[in-house]
Amino acid sequence: MMLQRLGIVALLAVCGYAGYYLLTQHYWEAEIQVAPDAEKPLFTADNINSTTYNMQGIRSYRIESVHVENYQQLDETHFNEPVLWTYSNGEEEEWRVSSEFAVLEDTKTLVMTGRVRIFNLLPDAQIKVVTTEELTLDLVTRDFWSDTETEITGVGLQTRGERVKGNFGSHQMELIDQVKSRYEQQKN
Structure with a gap:
């Protein structure tokens, strides 16, 4: 009889310890939150096409990229x-700007680097193509600038x-420092 009671006490002790272990491992333990690694991207995507609209709901710009x-x-x-x-005005394509790489900072400043090509898509435009190695563009005001040869x-x-x-909105550009130009008279 004594052995039977000792067996029940041992069984209760094992069950009690098992219950305590499961509670501490699954319910009472605080969840560990892992901070995002600044060196690794939060997300990546391939072949993206994103369109952005202004506050009035008018299409402002569209960006395509092979990898983001x-x-x-x-x-x-x-x-x-x-x-x-x-x-x-959200409808007619004005400018097409391409490069090898770009960084969008603070959701409004786009810095494009590597063979930057700007094409004016309006049929009666006087400026057709602009080339440079680096271009910074404010996507809200549409101002742009470059400190590289253009x-x-x-x-x-x-x-x-x-x-x-x-x-880009006013279609005005100003070259600064060491400007050299060549003009050709148009034949009618």
């Missing part, structure tokens, strides 16, 4: 082979300068 990586800790999005399209090719003109600034 978003880094939340840095507040940056990296684009491989991006192409940016801007729109006039070449502008247009109807009857080719001009080159050390820096450029302008605005």
